Amino acid sequence: xxxxxxxxxxxxxxxxxxxxxxxxxxxxxxxxxxxxxxxxxxxxxxxxxxxxxxxxxxxxxxxxxxxxxxxxxxxxxxxxxxxxxxxxxxxxxxxxxxxxxxxxxxxxxxxxxxxxxxxxxxxxxxxxxxxxxxxxxxxxxxxxxxxxxxxxxxxxxxxxxxxxxxxxxxxxxxxxxxxxxxxxxxxxxxxxxxxxxxxxxxxxxxxxxxxxxxxxxxxxxxxxxxxxxxxxxxxxxxxxxxxxxxxxxxxxxxxxxxxxxxxxxxxxxxxxxxxxxxxxxxxxxxxxxxxxxxxxxxxxxxxxxxx
Amino acid sequence: xxxxxxxxxxxxxxxxxxxxxxxxxxxxxxxxxxxxxxxxxxxxxxxxxxxxxxxxxxxxxxxxxxxxxxxxxxxxxxxxxxxxxxxxxxxxxxxxxxxxxxxxxxxxxxxxxxxxxxxxxxxxxxxxxxxxxxxxxxxxxxxxxxxxxxxxxxxxxxxxxxxxxxxxxxxxxxxxxxxxxxxxxxxxxxxxxxxxxxxxxxxxxxxxxxxxxxxxxxxxxxxxxx
Numbered sequence: 001x002x003x004x005x006x007x008x009x010x011x012x013x014x015x016x017x018x019x020x021x022x023x024x025x026x027x028x029x030x031x032x033x034x035x036x037x038x039x040x041x042x043x044x045x046x047x048x049x050x051x052x053x054x055x056x057x058x059x060x061x062x063x064x065x066x067x068x069x070x071x072x073x074x075x076x077x078x079x080x081x082x083x084x085x086x087x088x089x090x091x092x093x094x095x096x097x098x099x100x101x102x103x104x105x106x107x108x109x110x111x112x113x114x115x116x117x118x119x120x121x122x123x124x125x126x127x128x129x130x131x132x133x134x135x136x137x138x139x140x141x142x143x144x145x146x147x148x149x150x151x152x153x154x155x156x157x158x159x160x161x162x163x164x165x166x167x168x169x170x171x172x173x174x175x176x177x178x179x180x181x182x183x184x185x186x187x188x189x190x191x192x193x194x195x196x197x198x199x200x201x202x203x204x205x206x207x208x209x210x211x212x213x214x215x216x217x218x219x220x221x222x223x224x225x226x227x228x229x230x231x232x233x234x235x236x237x238x239x240x241x242x243x244x245x246x247x248x249x250x251x252x253x254x255x256x257x258x259x260x261x262x263x264x265x266x267x268x269x270x271x272x273x274x275x276x277x278x279x280x281x282x283x284x285x286x287x288x289x290x291x292x293x294x295x296x297x298x299x300x301x302x303x304x305x306x307x
Numbered sequence: 308x309x310x311x312x313x314x315x316x317x318x319x320x321x322x323x324x325x326x327x328x329x330x331x332x333x334x335x336x337x338x339x340x341x342x343x344x345x346x347x348x349x350x351x352x353x354x355x356x357x358x359x360x361x362x363x364x365x366x367x368x369x370x371x372x373x374x375x376x377x378x379x380x381x382x383x384x385x386x387x388x389x390x391x392x393x394x395x396x397x398x399x400x401x402x403x404x405x406x407x408x409x410x411x412x413x414x415x416x417x418x419x420x421x422x423x424x425x426x427x428x429x430x431x432x433x434x435x436x437x438x439x440x441x442x443x444x445x446x447x448x449x450x451x452x453x454x455x456x457x458x459x460x461x462x463x464x465x466x467x468x469x470x471x472x473x474x475x476x477x478x479x480x481x482x483x484x485x486x487x488x489x490x491x492x493x494x495x496x497x498x499x500x501x502x503x504x505x506x507x508x509x510x511x512x513x514x515x516x517x518x519x520x521x522x523x524x525x526x527x528x529x530x531x532x533x
Contacts, residue, residue, distance in 0.1 A: 040384070043383060
């Protein structure tokens with residue numbers, strides 16, 4: 001697609017040149033790979049003793065699979081909390097700020113202000129920092145073991161992602177035609193009803209690809225739990241390598257697991273996006289996978305991707 | 308407060324975070340541009356290499372990549388990035404390995420940001436340029452690249468913000484940057500925890516919020532109106 005913006009359809013001469021460049025590029029790439037493999041081989045990284053543990057059930061049973069479970073559990077809880085919190089925050093930030101001095105108006109203003117501050121702060125502070133802080137507080141109160149690491153990991157992930165999801169949804173509402181909210185108000189719905197029944201369902205559907213891509217971010221970020229001693233994939237599997245010194249092999253296996261899961265989810269996001277486009281449900285291309293984001297997108301939409 | 312700054316060397320940590328950000332940003336801009344060139348090239352095998360690079364490193368957690376830099380590159384393969392007779396060898400080496408890991412990971416985001424810049428250009432722009440007789444070089448210089456760079460400003464900026472925050476992951480291999488302060492305080496003096504989180508958190512807000520505002524402004528100013 002982009003290649004056609006850059007390059008015209010090649011003629012016979014250009015095709016020959018491409019073929020030549022392809023061969024040169026292939027050789028250079030093969031040489032680099034060979035160098036890496038040779039370097040690994042001279043350091044004995046392909047010795048059968050280092051890879052054999054992965055053919056044994058005990059390695060999977062006691063280290064990798066419990067770790068995978070830890071990763072999936074933390075990611076699942078964090079996604080649910082972040083989604084609920086994110087939708088709530090989006091609702092608060094979508095309502096127009098009430099004026100006046102009635103206690104209700106002042107209260108609503110305060111809540112909206114808190115929601116805005118929450119979104120800006122949790123997006124600006126690194127996830128790992130939040131995890132370390134929560135873990136620090138928990139361990140100072142004697143919860144350093146047990147569920148402490150899980151709570152710290154999940155809390156850090158869900159705080160950060162709640163504000164990312166809030167901004168994704170807000171971006172989705174911003175892309176809806178203005179007539180949607182006007183139509184809602186003119187048939188007599190209150191502002192809250194318009195947001196809940198008209199805007200949010202459409203925005204969430206339109207932003208589904210971005211929301212699915214956010215799942216990848218959450219899954220990857222569970223690895224941050226390593227630093228707060230949470231038994232995710234890395235933390236749980238590393239002890240298995242102390243005997244054979246096969247940390248390279250282990251990291252390759254873990255990376256392969258992550259890549260397989262995340263690649264599948266990113267394909268799902270692309271598939272959903274195509275389906276939505278076929279049904280005409282998007283107002284513009286959502287940006288899950290480096291697809292056209294467009295400079296006019298709401299600022300929050302793109303922020304969520306690059307973490 | 309004063310003990311936080313004197314005993315836990317917040318300024319040193321902040322300086323490490325800033326240097327980590329700058330070096331990794333430059334590194335990933337260079338590597339990311341190379342990968343983007345591969346992905347956008349008309350040659351199948353180069354596109355395959357670029358796409359594979361992005362798919363592999365974008366789907367791997369940064370923590371795993373940075374751990375690999377220390378445990379595989381350094382400990383297993385014996386690759387050092389500093390003079391081993393240097394008394395500060397461990398610190399310098401760890402810092403540089405972290406830069407390598409950050410660069411490898413964020414290059415994929417730079418690549419995708421640049422690519423999305425190209426993807427926003429309607430096909431008609433290139434067709435129009437060719438049909439009025441511009442050569443390939445002229446088409447690139449006058450029509451495609453200016454629009455592509457403008458479209459890439461916001462995603463590149465967002466990558467820079469994410470990179471700044473992701474420097475905290477370097478604590479995984481013991482680099483003394485800002486999140487290491489929090490980790491050390493947790494271990495040694497939990498009483499200082501709230502204060503240190505406040506200080507380090509405020510530093511990150513000061514680092515990233517202006518970046519976000521500047522990127523939004525710049526993005527609006529250079530946006531291609533279509």
